[in-house]
Each structure stands twice: as C-alpha cells, then as structure tokens.
Amino acid sequence: MTGPAILLDHGSGGEKSDTLIEESILPHIINPHLAVLNDGASVSIGGHRLAISTDSYVVDPIFFPGGSIGHLAVHGTVNDVSMCGARPLYLSCALIMEEGFPVQDLERIMADMGAAAKKAGVAIITGDTKVVPRGACDKIFINTTGIGITPEGTAPSADKAKPGDAIILSGTIGDHGLAILSSREGLTFQSEIKSDTAPLNQMVSDIIAICPEIHVLRDPTRGGVATVLNEVASASGVHITLHEDNLPIRPDVAALGELLGLDPLYTANEGKLLAWAPREKAEAVLTAIQNSPYGKEAAIIGEVTSTTDHPHVTLTTLTGGKRRVPRLTGDQLPRIC
Amino acid sequence: MTGPAILLDHGSGGEKSDTLIEESILPHIINPHLAVLNDGASVSIGGHRLAISTDSYVVDPIFFPGGSIGHLAVHGTVNDVSMCGARPLYLSCALIMEEGFPVQDLERIMADMGAAAKKAGVAIITGDTKVVPRGACDKIFINTTGIGITPEGTAPSADKAKPGDAIILSGTIGDHGLAILSSREGLTFQSEIKSDTAPLNQMVSDIIAICPEIHVLRDPTRGGVATVLNEVASASGVHITLHEDNLPIRPDVAALGELLGLDPLYTANEGKLLAWAPREKAEAVLTAIQNSPYGKEAAIIGEVTSTTDHPHVTLTTLTGGKRRVPRLTGDQLPRIC
Numbered sequence: 001m002t003g004p005a006i007l008l009d010h011g012s013g014g015e016k017s018d019t020l021i022e023e024s025i026l027p028h029i030i031n032p033h034l035a036v037l038n039d040g041a042s043v044s045i046g047g048h049r050l051a052i053s054t055d056s057y058v059v060d061p062i063f064f065p066g067g068s069i070g071h072l073a074v075h076g077t078v079n080d081v082s083m084c085g086a087r088p089l090y091l092s093c094a095l096i097m098e099e100g101f102p103v104q105d106l107e108r109i110m111a112d113m114g115a116a117a118k119k120a121g122v123a124i125i126t127g128d129t130k131v132v133p134r135g136a137c138d139k140i141f142i143n144t145t146g147i148g149i150t151p152e153g154t155a156p157s158a159d160k161a162k163p164g165d166a167i168i169l170s171g172t173i174g175d176h177g178l179a180i181l182s183s184r185e186g187l188t189f190q191s192e193i194k195s196d197t198a199p200l201n202q203m204v205s206d207i208i209a210i211c212p213e214i215h216v217l218r219d220p221t222r223g224g225v226a227t228v229l230n231e232v233a234s235a236s237g238v239h240i241t242l243h244e245d246n247l248p249i250r251p252d253v254a255a256l257g258e259l260l261g262l263d264p265l266y267t268a269n270e271g272k273l274l275a276w277a278p279r280e281k282a283e284a285v286l287t288a289i290q291n292s293p294y295g296k297e298a299a300i301i302g303e304v305t306s307t308t309d310h311p312h313v314t315l316t317t318l319t320g321g322k323r324r325v326p327r328l329t330g331d332q333l334p335r336i337c
Numbered sequence: 338m339t340g341p342a343i344l345l346d347h348g349s350g351g352e353k354s355d356t357l358i359e360e361s362i363l364p365h366i367i368n369p370h371l372a373v374l375n376d377g378a379s380v381s382i383g384g385h386r387l388a389i390s391t392d393s394y395v396v397d398p399i400f401f402p403g404g405s406i407g408h409l410a411v412h413g414t415v416n417d418v419s420m421c422g423a424r425p426l427y428l429s430c431a432l433i434m435e436e437g438f439p440v441q442d443l444e445r446i447m448a449d450m451g452a453a454a455k456k457a458g459v460a461i462i463t464g465d466t467k468v469v470p471r472g473a474c475d476k477i478f479i480n481t482t483g484i485g486i487t488p489e490g491t492a493p494s495a496d497k498a499k500p501g502d503a504i505i506l507s508g509t510i511g512d513h514g515l516a517i518l519s520s521r522e523g524l525t526f527q528s529e530i531k532s533d534t535a536p537l538n539q540m541v542s543d544i545i546a547i548c549p550e551i552h553v554l555r556d557p558t559r560g561g562v563a564t565v566l567n568e569v570a571s572a573s574g575v576h577i578t579l580h581e582d583n584l585p586i587r588p589d590v591a592a593l594g595e596l597l598g599l600d601p602l603y604t605a606n607e608g609k610l611l612a613w614a615p616r617e618k619a620e621a622v623l624t625a626i627q628n629s630p631y632g633k634e635a636a637i638i639g640e641v642t643s644t645t646d647h648p649h650v651t652l653t654t655l656t657g658g659k660r661r662v663p664r665l666t667g668d669q670l671p672r673i674c
Contacts, residue, residue: 006438011468021466024440025432028447031460033427041462043427045486048383054429054482055465058473090370090380092391092482095362096433101343103361110365123368125378128392129358131348133671136395138473145391145429145482149382334470 013222014328037158037235039080039218042150051086053077054145060335062109062139064183066194069142070112072270072337075199076221077146078120082204083217083273085156086148091117094128094143101139109140120199122146153212160215161236165304166282168275170203170289171196171297172248173225174264178256180336185260193252198271203292207275211285216276221337223328224266226313228274230327233311240313242302242325266328268336276304350559351665374495374572376417376555379487388423390414391482397672399446399476401520403531406479407449409607409674412536413558414483415457419541420554420610422493423485428454431465431480438476446477457536459483490549497552498573502641503619505612507540507626508533508634509585510562511601513608515593517673522597530589535608540629544612548622553613558674560665561603563650565611567664570648577650579639579662603665605673613641
C-alpha cells in the first residue's frame, strides 16, 4: 500500500506547503511556543525576548548573478530574525555536502558567508559538517539558525494588520527569482538581472526607531509578494488592496518574466521586505526605508481596506480594472533559495 | 583545472574532518564567539549564558532498531546543548525532503520528534520545510538547532581535563553504530542490537547538581569514544589512560563488531556521555550517573595521567599490555547520524 507522496509543491511556500505543515507536521510537535504565523519564534529568557528562526538553503545553482548560496544562507536567516522585529546577533551554520564536491567551491561559499555575516554585523558561532555519498544530495545544502533580541514594545506579527495600514514594499520585486532562472537557462550573458540578496537588519532597526509599534514585517521570499499578502490577509482577517502602478519592478525583470512565464508578484526576493505601518506613520516609515541601505526604491504599494470574514487581496490594475491576487498553487520554481 | 574534492572522510568526525574545518571553513568565519572545541557555543545575552548547538541528521536508514531520524534529531541536539553544561529549552527543526517521499513516513518521523521532545522537556518552536526534486537528496535530512541556559559556575570544556581526573562513561558503547550497520546489512532479525538514542539532559542536570565544576562533558557520537578521548587529550594537552576491562560493551555488540570489522571504541553512540570529573568527586558523579535515566551501566573507564606536549591515549588491555588508541582516520561508517 502506498499513500500520498511529497510533491515539489509542498516546498513552494504556497497553499500545498501550508496544508502539509498544518496536517502532517504541526499536530505532532504542537506547543505554546511554536511559531505558526511568522518567520521565526519569540521566546523569553530571563526577561529578554529572543527571536529564533531557521532556514535550509538548497538553491540551484549555488553561484548565481549577484551572489551565492553562502550569501543567501546568511541574509535569509538574518532577514527572518529581523522580520520578528529583532536585532540578529548570532548564527549557526550546518553544512551537508556531497562526496566529490570541490573544496574550492566550499571555500568560496564560506568566504561569502563570512563576508555577509561581517556586513550584517552577526557572528557565526557554531556549526556542523556532514558528508553524504555521491548522489545522496546535490552538491551542498546549508542550514542557518539565527538568534536575535527583540526590543521592548516591538512585536510585529502577521495577524496584526489593521484597516488603514499602509503596505510598504522596500524595493523592486522578482530580481532574485529571475536571476536564478536566467542562470539555469543559460541566459546570464544576455541579462543584467542580479539577485537582490541583502541583509535587512539595518532597515528594520531604522523602521523600529521611528515606529516601534510596526504592525507586520515580512520578507517576500518563496512565493513572492502575492503569497505574503495573502498570508497576512488570512492571519489578520482583512482585505488588502494593491495598486499595480505603484509596484516597483525593473523593466528587464518584467520583460524576462513575461518571456519565461514567471509573474514577479509570485517570484522570490531575497533582499526586500513588506511593512504594514499605521496610516499616520506611513510616510515616516517610507522615508526611513528609502534612506536605509537597500531601500532606495521603496514605495507604498497598497493598503488594508477593511476587516472581513473572507480575507483576500485585490489588485487595481494599470488600466483601472480590478483583479483578485490568489494564493500560489503549484511550485513556481523549485530550489529558488 | 580540478582541485581537491570533498571525501566521505571529511564528514567522519575524525582527522580529515578537523583538517577541512580548520583549513577551509573556520578561516572565513572566525570571530571571538565561534565554538571551536566543543559541541556548541556559549554566548551571553543580558547576563544569561546561552548554549547553542546545531546538527544536521542524514542517517540511513531513516528507521532503524531502537529509533528513527526523528529521535536522533531531537536527542542529538538536546545532548550537544547538554554537553555545554546547559539545560536545553528550545529546538528549531528544518526539513529537506525529496520529491516522492511518503507523507506517512514524514508523519511517523514528526511523531517521533514530538514524543522525543516531550520526553526531553524541550519545545520545538520554529521550522522550515524544503522539497527538492527527485534525486537531489536521499529521502529526508533534518537539521535541529538547540538553545539552552547554562547555570552559573558551570563551564565544561574540552580543554579543561586535568591530571587526576576520572573519566566516566555513562553506559555501553557501539550500540547505535552496530544497530545502523546491521539494519543496512539486513541482519536485524538475527540481532537484538538497538540504537541507544536517548536524551541526556536529565543526566547532565544530575551531574551538575553534585559537581557544578565538572571539567569536560562530551557525547561520543561520530568517531566514537576513541575520537572524543583523543580530542580532549589534544585540547587539554594531557595523556589519557584507558582500561579495557572497565569498558562497558554488550557481548553481542562486541561479537557483531568483530564480524563486521567495526571497533566499538570508534563506533557512534547516541545516548552516552563521557565526563571528566575531579578525582575527589569521581565516585559521587559515577553514582549520580548510575542513578539517572540511561546511566545504569556507567563505569570509570580511565583517567588523565599527566600533562604532556604529546597528547595521546593509551589502552591497558585485558591481558595487561598497553597499546596506543589513535585518532580515527578514514570514515568508518557514512550517514551514521
């Protein structure tokens, strides 16, 4: 007797991922501290609120325009800890390598991790190295787990979006996903598109300095902006309206996305965040993001319009029409991060 | 031009592992907090000393006599945090699965993780799920990262072994490695050998309660007891003497080890620890271990005889002879944990 099997969709960050996690994973490990809604968990230790987040990186190819699996492994976890409103301090680093993997590639990746950690101001403090026989994994997978401290009075969470909130996106979307795909398709010489992989901890500090009560912070990685918007709409029970003409997208990303059938709204980013700011602070938060590293092209892309029993996301198109932005079904791009 | 490649030996926990880590990994990420000698790192946050440890589990087969990859993923990291002298509190859990992996196997593994976490008194608080295409990984790999609090006055470390220290082993050796190997070789029906996978946090609490100044705590996983003894000898600059007649080994493990060419001294354990206790507390520590869960067969297996510029480990054999116990060279058994 054979039951259901894991599908690529189960790792997409979309609907199938959620179903698998809700039905096959969470029921077995449920406890009061478990982070269900957010990019990381918050726990208290001796009066300090710590944020903890983990991610495994399986990106293919491991070197791509704009970065490597080493940059992703640092930035991705630094960003997830930051999205909890926390200041990331420490990372662990666990490597799984395939027998035969070139040592010089390992060294290049470790140099990228070291440089990325230094730039983000975090320390890699402990690690693990496993080697599996040829064919038991593809080249190298990296897990990093990050720990940070959350300041008093700050507790952004996906269920805190409120009517009137402005939704701010910190820059152009789709760059990472399209850089990876063009790299896979051998299109890199015809394209200038680079991954946006970057650490967002400084940007989050700058946001919190002027808006400690920031409602929601999320980085739109797997599944892209559309997936995060839908998750937050569901968790908060709200309707979100998006304005297509405010969405920052590079023309070459839009063009290549069209060519390859990839919608930038659903495509992974590795150096962008979405912030839900109370209306009266929206302009100040936008300015803080624009003045911070990696936020120059930030824009207010939409707002929370109302509470609702049927949470959803609507896009006002360039031509003035309206269309629903559904959740991702099916895996757009495996091994994107 | 092709340079050197990663070998299975690089993941053995033996000499090759150390060389790779020292030459190709550490130089790129070095910082004052980095744990080099021990199973985890210690950092201070707001006056509290936290211990943090990470491990990826790639064991094959994923289900074996006495446990599963799910048990290992909880016990292994709980134990590594405990070996820092800390009380483990929280775990993260990151899954990498191969497309086509049976959902019922995932659910069985998650149930094992949930049960193991409950038994150890730790909470799994955050996670990540990645799916890679068929052939890009073998079934499932799990990373867990653990966080614990270290009590004041306790700071065991591999470089603290001192002449006169008694070396206590908490039970029989080789069980896990031989359970895995007999499972791979299809010998499970002829053998009663089970993995010893177990959480050691209660045992460590019991040790610390009567000997907070315990010098060294280590769990002899990959590379076995011989590897840990050599690591501690090197880190502390001491000579260690081991007494073969005191080594607890199950007769069937010894027999099967002989048959399969596997020395239990070098074989992985997943529910044992080695403690270096000051001479005057040796008997009290031994009794505490024997009275704690999973420690009934504990024994004093040797002692630190002297400081030396040429750290090494000597075994006094059953027949009264002496032989050197060298470091592991070559990988005895890939994917053992």
